[in-house]
Amino acid sequence: MQICKLKMDKLNREILRLSLPTIVSNVTIPLLGICDTTISGHLGSELFLSAIAVGSVMMNVVFWIFGFLRGGTTGLTATALGAGNKSEISKVLYRALTIAFVAGILLIIFQDLIFKGLWYVAGGSEEIKVFVKDYFTIRIWGSPALLAVIAISGWFVGMQTTFYPMLIAILTNVINIIVSYSLAFPLGYGFNGVAIGTFISNWLGFAVAIGCMLWFLKGKLLKCTFTNLIKGNWWKYFSVNGNLFLRSLFIICVTMGVTAAGARIGNLTLAVNIIVMQYFQFFSFFIDGFAYSGEALVGLRFGERNFEMLKKSVTRLLQWTVGMAILFSFGYFIGLESITSLLTDSDNVITGVLELTLCVALIPLISCWSFIFDGFYVGITDTFKMMISTLLGGIIFFAVIGIDYLGMVLPFDGNKVIWTAFLSYLAIRGLYLALMWKPTINRAGRSFENITEKGI
Secondary structure, X not given: OOHHHOOXXXXXHHHXXXXXXXXHHHHHHHHHHHHHHHHHHOOOOHHHHHHHHHHHHHHHHHHHXXXXXXXXXXXXXXXXXXXXXXXXXXXXXXXXXXXXXXXXXXXXXXXXXHHHHHHHHHOXXXXXXXXXXXXXXXXXXXXXXXXXXXXXXHHHHHOOOOHHHHHHHHHHHHHHHHHHHHHHOOOOOHHHHHHHHHHHHHHHHHHHHHHHHHHHOOOOOOOOOHHHHHOOOHHHHHHHHHHHHXXXXXXXXXXXXXXXXXXXXXXXXXXXHHHHHHHHHHHHHHHHHHHHHHHHHHHHHHHHOOHHHHHHHHHHHHHHHHHHHHHHHHHHHHHHHHHHHHHOOOHHHHHHHHOOHHHHHHHHHHHHHHHHHHHHHHHOOOHHHHHHHHHHHHHHHHXXXXXXXXXXXXXXXXXXHHHHHHHHHHHHHHHHHHHHHHHHHHHHHHHHHHHHHHHO
């Protein structure tokens, strides 16, 4: 791959047009957490800070599970757009919104049961439980709006634009910061003001999303009767999203496995792993931009049945992805100590991170394949293989962790086992998807040719 000789032709400009707004909106995500943490940190008690940390993790788990509303909607919308099927474009959007609101209402109804389960997993002292419960109870009422925004953002990407999802994310975060601060301090709501501010921003963000849709559609909402909504291939819709739902569960299990394994070793290891995971997440903010481009462009070409352009798009996206991974890996390798020193002033934590220098440097190079191929498979709506890849990766992760737990001989020990297991999980995901890609797309091309010949 001639990564350094990429010409800024039409396809590369299209990739950047789709990727850059996604990167910008992803980078705004941590600002929201920083804002809530900062406000809570100035309320006079460290209990509020701990409660925000635990409460945010619990809410993130809930909404992460429903990530299929974005990915599934993107793939189905892009293929419908490529096929020129306006009716299907409408049905995909309204089905996603229907599921979003039904799921949000169910979350509200069963909030007590959900909280008990998440509290059991997340844990925490009894001192902060009442604050976490208040935070969770307030924020859960914003779930229908937040899930709807996730669905709308996915629909926009499928329609080949990431500008509007970026605009929605930025405006929602700005609203959240202003409202949360105003409620917490000037209006005197204190800790609950942070949760109320986030709840309000969820619904105002939904209003922003509707406004963006009207802007994009030049003032006209898509039409879809109730009869058309319930007609059609619902099995395809639930199959695509069901696989993504299971994939999210497997990812959550591995992520929590990293935390649990680190906690088993000790608090220092837990702190080190939090820092190392930040490096993984920061890289994901950037590489997700190209993955989203893959969803949009591959889905469009797949819907058009333009397999020549589809393969060209895949090649270009792989070049951008590998180039980005090399850049990040090199930056992590040479700048790990300096960057980590900005994140913590604990010498013990810094030393623990530096002991994992090779693992941190390998994260971008190994993880980039699973990110970008996930985007390709979402584009062709073959989410079953995505689910299988994550299941296989999860099995490998827990197998490596289990070998260490049983005291069996490994060429390394301690925290290096955890990150070797995590890198193995990422490698298996990417390798499986890469190996399956060519036969999958070739089979799709032959199927289309057979259909065309029968039609003729």
